[in-house]
Amino acid sequence: MTNKLKVLFLCTGNSCRSQMAEGWAHHLKGDVIEAYSAGIETHGLDQRAVTVMAEAGVDISGHRSKHIDEFTHSRVDYVITVCDHAHETCPFFPGNGRVFHVGFADPPHMARALAKMGATEEEQLDCYRRIRDEIKAFVETMPESLNKKEG
Template sequence: MLKVLFLCTGNSCRSQMAEGWAHHLKGDAIEAYSAGVATHGMNPHAIAVMREAGVDITSQHSKHVDELADVEFDYVVTVCDNAAESCPLFRGSAKVVHHAFDDPPRLAREAASEAEGLEHYRRVRDEIRDYVATLPDSLTGEQSSTGEHHG
């Protein structure tokens, strides 16, 4: 199985959703992990909209990428621009792939209501689901670099 790390800034929303979808949709082909270049805790709205889609991510927790330093990843997928810019070095030959998604918490802050804010979470959740559904085949076709990547 391929070991894939989904990396985001705070490991609270997008990377957690991606890990959840990978377990749910691709558990037979991908050993999924998520982490952040910082830790911001689990986003309750991310948990809620994933639950709506039938995916429970409550057993996951927000972790710093350093906690996974001993894991040799095949791919590291940065799901936000900040993570791509500050992507650390990885052991072995991990290929770093960038596939950014909008930031639901930032978009929700500008929403007129909580219900409108949740629509941003749902849209991004569905975009992440559609992306994860293409894995692992799409990883080889995306722009990537070796584990020597600094960001």
């Protein structure tokens, strides 16, 4: 068997979207993808992300928020930016993987906006669920979708 594809999911704070992507990659594609996640900052693990992933049968409660600096000397095949801010500020990985962008909306930002309008906790969690499901749909297409983007 060939080596697993090494994929680093990158977002701003490594608290939500990149954590969900890493969790889905382990859960759905662990036989072909070695997944990691990091942020250009560290914001800690978002507990709502943990909650909605657990609802889908994926445990990310043991994850921790990691800074991109932990991976600058690691060999990765792909750095997948999952938010626009990370995509715009993604560091260069000399001799390392290709950068691939797939942007997802920011659940904490959406939930805060809803909270200001009086939304319930359940309504705020629905933002996380929607993005969780969008990330799952993307991960399900891997690694084939990454190969199609090359060239």
